[in-house]
Amino acid sequence: MQIDIITIFPEYFESPLKVGLLGKALQKGLLEINLVNLRDFCQDKHRVVDDEPFGGGEGMVFKPEPLYRAITSLKQKSKSPWVVYLSPQGEVLNQKIAEELSQKQHLILICGRYEGIDERIKETLIDQEVSIGDYVVFGGEVASLVLIECIARLIPGVVGKKDSVEKESFSSGLLKYPCYTRPRDFMGLKVPEVLLSGNHAAIEVYRRQKSLELTLKKRPHLLRQTLLSQEDLNFLAN
Numbered sequence: 001m002q003i004d005i006i007t008i009f010p011e012y013f014e015s016p017l018k019v020g021l022l023g024k025a026l027q028k029g030l031l032e033i034n035l036v037n038l039r040d041f042c043q044d045k046h047r048v049v050d051d052e053p054f055g056g057g058e059g060m061v062f063k064p065e066p067l068y069r070a071i072t073s074l075k076q077k078s079k080s081p082w083v084v085y086l087s088p089q090g091e092v093l094n095q096k097i098a099e100e101l102s103q104k105q106h107l108i109l110i111c112g113r114y115e116g117i118d119e120r121i122k123e124t125l126i127d128q129e130v131s132i133g134d135y136v137v138f139g140g141e142v143a144s145l146v147l148i149e150c151i152a153r154l155i156p157g158v159v160g161k162k163d164s165v166e167k168e169s170f171s172s173g174l175l176k177y178p179c180y181t182r183p184r185d186f187m188g189l190k191v192p193e194v195l196l197s198g199n200h201a202a203i204e205v206y207r208r209q210k211s212l213e214l215t216l217k218k219r220p221h222l223l224r225q226t227l228l229s230q231e232d233l234n235f236l237a238n
């Protein structure tokens with residue numbers, strides 16, 4: 001997968017793209033990320049990317065011309081580019097959206113700042129508007145990183161064991177079951193016996209039930225969107 005990021009702060013991404021599993025994925029070439037400085041697409045001496053909003057009001061708006069040039073030139077790099085604008089007005093990111101986006105060959109992510117981008121760019125060149133949640137951050141850079149981390153985990157080979165991605169929260173539509181490691185007894189708090197039993201069928205049942213219990217307690221609305229078995233329903237009814 002190829003991801004182009006259009007930003008006025010390419011330096012923002014330097015460290016996050018070097019560390020952890022994302023850094024490794026980039027090194028291995030499982031994913032390619034290209035940072036594109038929007039100012040490189042300005043044609044004026046001062047490389048101005050923004051201007052005042054027509055009609056008045058606070059803040060500045062990204063001008064259409066540099067964005068138009070940047071997006072159209074990047075789109076030519078592949079047969080099926082998909083242009084995503086990160087904005088608080090977009091559909092709120094969830095695992096399903098991340099899964100859909102992880103299937104794309106070529107993503108172009110636009111990081112806005114200030115009051116956003118000229119509406120005519122949204123109307124003509126943007127395929128999807130995505131928000132990382134119902135709150136406002138300074139700009140699309142941190143939102144792009146969130147989106148990239150969600151997507152990268154789903155690319156085969158990025159996370160060592162496929163199993164660990166599938167068992168994470170949300171991949172089954174439920175929250176993840178609780179995890180324990182050594183020591184077996186931590187200040188008198190014991191690891192549940194079943195996890196030490198070696199009985200894999202019993203462990204599966206225990207974990208499924210814990211996932212159901214936690215989801216019901218913390219995020220009950222998720223249960224309505226999840227495919228539940230008769231056994232799950234029986235458990236929840238008790």
Ligand code: ADE
Nearest residue numbers: 086087131132136137143
């Ligand atoms: N830019 C500012 N706030 C944002 C949000 N919540 N999601 C995506 N981009 C943003």
